[in-house]
Amino acid sequence: MHRLVFLDLDDTLFQSHRKCPNDGELHPTAYLADGRAHSFMTARQRSLWQLLDDQSTLIPTTARDHDALRRVDLPFQSWCIIDYGGVILNPDGEPDSDWMARMEAYSHDSLDELNDLLDRMLTFVAREGLTIRARLIEDFGVPFYLVAKYRDARESDLDRLQDALAVPWLAERAGAYRLHRNGNNLAIIPRWLGKERAVRHLITRLGREWGELLTIGIGDSLIDGAFMAECDYAITPRGSQLFEATLSRVLI
Structure with missing residues (x-):
């Protein structure tokens, strides 16, 4: 076995x-x-x-x-x-082509919404003076999810971003995305991922x-x-x- x-x-x-x-x-x-x-x-x-x-x-x-x-x-x-x-890498270290094709199709459907959320986050961070870096995570040319991290030990900045922006945005989309928070990572992940x-x-x-x-x-x-x-x-x-x-x- x-x-x-x-x-x-x-x-x-x-x-x-x-x-x-x-x-x-x-x-x-x-x-x-x-x-x-x-x-x-x-x-x-x-x-x-x-x-x-x-x-x-x-x-x-x-x-x-x-x-x-x-x-x-x-x-x-x-x-x-x-x-x-x-991404699933085979034992040779190459992406599994069938899986990548499936992920590319899903990613295309979510990209506009994730970019919209990223723009909102960056605007909120600049307006409120928060020490947060937010970006879309891409690999092999495919965007997957959005992540935000606080800096300079200012965890409360990420709390504010989560409560004021991320949670309401997720609620508007009826379960199409999920929020993962662990330490200084806040990730917004499409349900297909x-x-x-x-x-x-x-x-x-x-x-x-x-x-x-x-x-x-x-x-x-x-x-x-x-x-x-x-x-x-x-x-x-x-x-x-x-x-x-x-x-x-x-x-x-």
Whole structure:
């Protein structure tokens, strides 16, 4: 039986230095575009990686784009799911053409609305003097979703943008988009885009090609729950956003 592990990366397998524990050795794992180490694995995370890598096929399932994935210093050797499921890379590192064609068609239908929201955000940020950077995330020439991040530790700026602009905009569109907020990330994601859709697609495809599968989903945030629910088993780090919303409630 083939074992597939669909594995979120940031805040699951590694995290930025400020989120790391103060004790214990840290191993640099992901880097900024200028080459500086940005994210690190703890000893426990490295042990988890080694266990999974020895016993299964690891499929990173991440919001990172292709460039950001290449700056992760881990030897992924199989399929990869990136851009919240917008792109599926085959084991040769090339986008799956059928999946890309499907995503391009969906993206075309959402682009005007996402550009409209981006314009509104940039106008609001400038008018209110907020320390926020907002942009559309594109990969392989396809726009996927919108993300806004606060700077200079001014989290309240992102709260204002979310409450005053993003939430009402979403309400006007009757569930066509979803909001994901975790730390300094605010993402507006079309419903056609999702890690769970790409995971479901790969499970079906690889099941036909490889036979019976055991699937495991590992992630940290609420939005990861959807792709983890596609798998036979689900794992989340203690203290994660998903843990706090679920398992922590049954602790005695």
